[in-house]
Amino acid sequence: MKTSIKKTGVLLFLFYSLLSTAQPKDGVILGTIKGKIVDKNLNQPIPYATVVLTDVSEKIISGGISTENGDFLIADIPKGSYTLKIQFMGYTSYSRTIDISKTNKDIDIGIVTLDEEAESLDDVTIVAERTTIEQKIDRKVINVGKDLTTTGGTAAEIMNNIPSVNVDQDGNIALRGNQNVRILIDGKPTNISAAQLLKQIPSTSIKKVELITNPSAKYNPEGMSGIINIVLHKNSNMGFNGNLNLGVNFDKNARFNNSIDLNYRTGKVNIYGNYGTNITKNLNGGFVFREDDNSRQNFRFLDNNKSHLIKIGIDYYINERNTFSVYTNQNLFDGVTRGFTDVLFLNNDQDDLIQNLISDSDNLGGTYNLDYKHNFIKEGHNIELEVDFNDFESDSDDDFSFTGGNGTATAYNDLIGNNRTNTTINLDYVNPLSEKAKLELGYELRLRRTDNDYASTLFPNSNFTYDRDIHSIYATYGKNLEKWSYQIGTRVENYQVDATFIEKRSSQDDIIRKFEDDIFTIYPSAYISYTPGEKNSYQLSYSRRVDRPGLNQVNPIREWSVPRITSRGNQNLEPQFTNSIEANYTRKLQNGSITSGVFYRIINNEINQTLITDPIVPDGQILTFDNFDNNSAYGIEISGNYKATKWWSLNASFDLYGQTQKGIVNNISREVDAVIYNFRINNSLKATKNLTFQVFGFYRGPQDGVQFESKPFYFVNTGARYNFLDGKGTFSINYNDLFNTMRFRFESDVPFRQNGRFQGETQTVYLGLSYRFGSGKNKKLSRKRRDNNEKSGGGIL
Structure with a gap:
């Protein structure tokens, strides 16, 4: 060739x-x-x-x-x-x-x-000291620096340091106060739940995080609050080079996270690979106190998990017009959870009950991707075909045994098997009609197949299949008019669902419940921006989006259970739709920048968690999902970075979200005006050319909902990092949750008056070592960012 x-x-x-x-x-x-x-x-x-x-x-x-x-x-x-x-x-x-x-x-x-392009130089071989934030026309890009990669062992620690993003005690991620968000890895979907994924990805493997809060019609419309795209390092320098990262977290238990990036490029071929591993032991627990019967449930669990994340890929530069690439991500995760739930009846200790749990799970997920791109003579004029296949298998073996309770509780075993596949085909065409105008057209096919089996020695066996097909076409047109620019677009989708739940009965006919849906929907979007000069820019955008129920939100098979609370999905859950408008302003200063924004959303048929009484278990509750009435939400965000002196720089952000929630909880009509606010500040103090100290603080205010009221909490992290060997090596130490205040507390009065608290091992000492090797010029192949991730939608409280 x-x-x-x-x-x-x-x-x-x-x-x-x-x-x-x-x-x-x-x-x-x-x-x-x-x-x-x-x-x-x-x-x-x-x-x-x-x-x-x-x-x-x-x-x-x-x-x-x-x-x-x-x-x-x-x-x-x-x-x-x-x-x-x-x-x-x-x-x-x-x-x-x-x-x-x-x-x-x-x-x-x-x-x-x-x-060389500046973007090409920003790669794994050089990691900036400070995290920077860019405001682009359709997204906010957080380029992750050493000040974030040294905060802890996994992606979860990084996410809580990013404006507009929150991660709760169970790893559930929220954008602008809402968990209806799409999580992508390198722009690609994954069958693994966001909570599990954040615990598996080493912090040092993350290059940047993209927050797409109002995506255009080009992107998958799922996710009310938008898209979070986590971009991993991909090294594409000439020759052989790489990066090695070692880290360990200490608390009651040690947690190890390590990763290595390798790359070899010669001529037209670029071969790259990434391997990351997490070996963790994490103790977590809490309690729930119910006032109606003066009872208290105490929880204590030890998670012992091992995960391996592998990425291997090849880019082949056929010629200047044509490129072909293939890669695979492999995710292996297995874990054992041991613990107990202690139910204490303070008025009658003879009914006290202890539930012991041993849960053993094995998970295997893989992504296989092919991409071919043809560039026409005109700059930016191209057509691209991408095929992505993702499969996931999960098996768990759960043993439940009981002590006390007057001998009424029976030991049992649950076997749960999950098999899921996603196939996505994209055809995208981009034509710059002129230097100032651009037309984009595309087609997307998404096929999802799910099969879940549940076998129990106590409860009826069941099976749940969930198949979904989505066909989409889109068109966007954008143009620059000196200081003004705009983009308009429309996406048309046909959405088909076929679900069947079978509960097998030995002495009578099986219970069969089927669900089918076929929806044709249009999703428009529009952007307009104004840049009067180098220092100021303004943006206004609108989009219509949808939140289709995630698998765990509709799966009627039990996800987990403790003596008085069971979690499962709602098969009759319907999609929610959102109309969102937002405005952003960016001001560049001599030594920094400030970005501010406001948004307003109208939410139809909102999906949210709810606690209902269990019709079978006396005094039991079911944690599930339901559709609430039409709601509205608004928000204000301000973030900035400033280099105060040669040795002191800081990043800070404040975000406030308000929402009117209406719904019926346990046959009670409720309406709540909730306001949530968060504040973050990160100080970087440069003592010498190679030694830097860091102090990070976070505060989250109280949050009210139709069912729960979350209490405020704060935490402070502090640390230092030292560069050596001309910047090729970095040693870091960090003390997280300095005052041991990072805990989740709540109160509720429906369906029972109750309060509770949950906390994990958050007060940790982190030691990290990073070393990069090799050299060469960078000629990186640009890959498209996809957004068709599937959410799982599980989690606790």
């Missing part, structure tokens, strides 16, 4: 040379343009770079590619004014205006130097 490209370049060069020596027609002026393209840093020729000549209407007049020596020649050019553009993957583009006339027809522009 390389030989054919060389021949093509030589033939083009000779062809244009021959044309330049031919005699023109009488009275017709024909000109030539020639030059040499060179790497600015290496001072070496760049072969096969694209050279395009356009007229004032941006119509392509002629073009070619540079030879092995970087030379190019465009001949037989009529008289007129033109724009010459030179492009090569991984480099900034070059352009200049050229006039062909009778007195200026043979033009030699000499040596053209191309510099």
Whole structure:
């Protein structure tokens, strides 16, 4: 293939040379343009770079590619004014205006130097000291620096440091105070729940986090509060290089997280791999006190988990026009949970009951991705086909035994098996109609197949299948008008669901419940931005979105159970729809920047957790999901970074969310006006060139809902990091939750008056070591970010 490209370049060069020596027609002026393209840093020729000549209407007049020596020649050019553009993957583009006339027809522009794109230089080999935030037209990008990767062992620790994002005690993630959010890894879906995923990804494997709070019609419309895309490091430097990260957290138990990134690039082939592992023991517990019968449930569990995250991929640069890549993510996770639930009846201790649990689970997930992209001659004009297959298998073996309770409780065993597959096919077309306008068209197919088996020695065996097909087409059009820019789009989707729940009975007919749905929906979006100067920018956007129930939200099979609370899904749960409008303002300062925003959402048929009385278990409760009435929400966000002195810099953010919730809980009509607010501040103090200290503080205010009132909490982290070996190595130490205040507390009066508290091992000491090796120039293949992740929707309280 390389030989054919060389021949093509030589033939083009000779062809244009021959044309330049031919005699023109009488009275017709024909000109030539020639030059040499060179790497600015290496001072070496760049072969096969694209050279395009356009007229004032941006119509392509002629073009070619540079030879092995970087030379190019465009001949037989009529008289007129033109724009010459030179492009090569991984480099900034070059352009200049050229006039062909009778007195200026043979033009030699000499040596053209191309510099690497700034984005290409931002890779695993260089991790910035400080985290930075970029406000783009459709998303906020948090480039993760060493000040965040040293805060702890997993992605969960990083997420609580990011504006607008919260992670609760069970690992459930919320964006702008709402857990209806899409979580992506490298823009791709995953069958693994967000809570489990955040515990498995090492913090040092994260390159950046993208918050897409009002996605355009191009993106999957699922997720009321938007999309969180976690981008992992991918090293694509020339030659062989990599990065090694080691870390350990200490509290009552030690937790180890390690990762290594390797890359080898030569010629047209880039091979890369990433391996991360977490070995954790985590003690967590709490209590729930019920006032109606003066009882208290105490929880104490020890999780012993091991996870392995593997990514291997190959990029093949066929030529400047065509690229092909393939990669796979493999996620292996197994864990054992041991613990007990102690139910104490303070008025009658003869009814006291202890439930012991031993849960053994094995999980295996894999993603397989193919991508082919063809670039047309015009810059930014391309078509891309991507196929993504994701499968997940999970098996758990749970043993329950009991002590006390007057001998009324019976020991039993649960076996639960889950098998899920997702297939996604995307075809995307991008056409820059001009330098100021762009059209995007696309088609997406999403197929989901789910099969869940439940076998129990005490309860009826059951099976739940859930199949879903979604066909989507979209179109967006955007244009820049000097200081103004806008983008409009529409996405049309057909959504089909076929679900069946079978409860098997030995002495009577099986109970069969079926659910089918077929919905055709339109999702419009619009953006407009105004940039009067370099220091100020304004943005206004609108989108319509949907939250389709996650698997655990509709799965009627028991997810978990303690003596007085059982968690399971609601098969009759319906989608919720959201109309969202938001405005953002960014101000660049001399030593920093400030970003502020407001949003307003109208939510139809809202999905939320609810506690209802158990019709079978006396005094029992079922934690499930239900649709509430139409609600509204609003929010204000302010974040900024500022370098106060040469040695002191800080990032801070404040976000406030208000929501009116209406619903019927346990046959009681309720309406609540809830206000949630959070404050974060991160101080970085540079003692020497290589030694930096850090102090991070977080406060979350109280949160009211139709059923629960969460109490406020705060925590403080402090630490230090030291760079050595000319910045190739970094040693870090961090003391998390300095005052041991990170705990979840709540009160509720429906269906019973109760209060509770939950806490894990949050007061930890983290030690980390990072070392990067190898060198080389970076020529990274840009990959599209997908957003068709599936949520699970489980969790406790």
